[in-house]
Amino acid sequence: MVNTKVTSLVSIITFVFIFFVELSESQKLAPALYVFGDSNVDVGNNNKLDISAKTNYLPYGIDFPGATPGRPTNGYNIADFFAEALGLSVPPPFNSINISSYTNTEGLNYASSMSGILDDTGTAMFPGITTLRGQIEMFKKTVREQLRKVLKKKNGEEVKRHLSKSIVLVVSGVNDFALNLLRNERMDRRSIDHDAFSQDLRMYNLGARKFVVFDVEALGCLPFVVDMAFPAKPRCVDELNSLISQLGNTTMSEATFVVAKNYHYYLNLAQNPAKFGLKEGFKPCCGVNKYGTCDSLQKTCRDRKDYVFFDGFHLTQQAYKVLATQCFNATSSDAACVPINLQNLAKL
CATH class of the missing domain: 1.20.5 (Single alpha-helices involved in coiled-coils or other helix-helix interfaces)
Known part of the structure; x- marks a missing residue:
């Protein structure tokens, strides 16, 4: 009994x-969200690298659960909000886990601050950063050492199905322009086009089929740039934005990917913050040093939900949330993501 x-x-x-x-x-x-890119989506990968390009101190991450430093904003970034909207856990930094024993298959974050589309972007100033090519090698390792082991218990086609239904997020390109333009070095658009296409093709060959690619943000509206050009009466540097707009129309925007209109979003955010429920468009929330990053000894604003920018380069959690919501739900012709939103991409 x-x-x-x-x-x-x-x-x-x-x-x-x-x-x-x-x-x-x-x-x-x-099934998963795989994240590639620069500091806009870095969640702590650089913390594990022997380089100075990292945000492993407060106030960075101050509003993230556990106040975890390492992400160049005060809390969630765009990738975190995308994961949440898709019903997934926030993808952890690849460098923080042991991939061969990691069993969660809901995605990983490979992003590295200061990286770009080109292999040499950022590496001259910060040797040791993980280039986009290096991030894809991490993705390749994930497929080989994790997915094939964890998912093979179901059937041989499960890895293929998993990758084809997962979302790949790529946020990269601004450093290719910024680190060269600010040093007055000539940019070769064809090199960026070729490298971007080559990297996407590598992910495609590994099985990825659904891409969300961010175009380059309006560099001329970043607080660090605005403060150098117009410290008394802040406004966007139109000349720089015009150049970025021309260079940013790469082959990717003509592909069958979902393109997030990052350039127009940054421009509207900085110039019309009230339109998005924010108040301060050009002033960073944290006190910044001469490099435009947060100075831990200076004060950080309390009303962080009112600010567009957290430091001299990166958006606040609230600004990322607005963009994520628009990209996930909006269906109008002026939507943040085109030609379809993230929700519809996931349904394909």
Whole structure:
């Protein structure tokens, strides 16, 4: 009698467990989110590298659960909000886990601050950063050492299905322009086009099929640039934005990817913050040093939900949230993401 009750109890517990696991799986709009790019989506990968290009100190991450430094904003970034909207856990930094024993298949973040599309972007100033090419090698390692091991228990086609249904987010390119333009070095658009296409092709060959690619933000509206050009009466540097706008129309914007109109979003945010429920368009929330990054000894604003920028380069959590919401839901012709939104991309 006792054994029968125990067996029944175990059966009930097993059923409930399977039910909630399947319910959780059904609420996911995509199997995983894989994140590549620069400081706009870095969540701490650079913390593990022997380089100075890192934000491993407060106030960075001050509003993230556990106040975790390493992400160049006060809390969630655009990738974190995308994951949340897709019903996924926030992708952890690849450098913080042991990929061969990691069993969560909901995605990873490979982004590295100061990296760009070109292999040599940032590496002269910060040897040791993970280039976009290096990030894709990490993705390749994920497929080989994690996915093929964890998902093979189901069937041989599961890895292929997982990758084809997952979302790949690429936020890169501004450093290719900024680190060269600010040093008055000539940019070769064809090199960026070729490298961007080559990197996307590598991910495609690994099985990725759904891409969200961010175009280059309005560099001339970043507080660090605005403060250098117009310290008394802040406004965007139109000449620089014009050049970025011309250079930013790469082959990727003509592909079958979803393109996030980052340039226009940054421009509108800085010039019309009230339109997005914000107040301060050009002034950074934290006190910045001469490099435009937060100075831990200076004061940080309390009303962080009112600010567009957290430091001299990066958006606040609130600004990222506005963009993520528009990119996920908007369906109008002036939507943040085109030709379809993230929600519809996930349904394909």
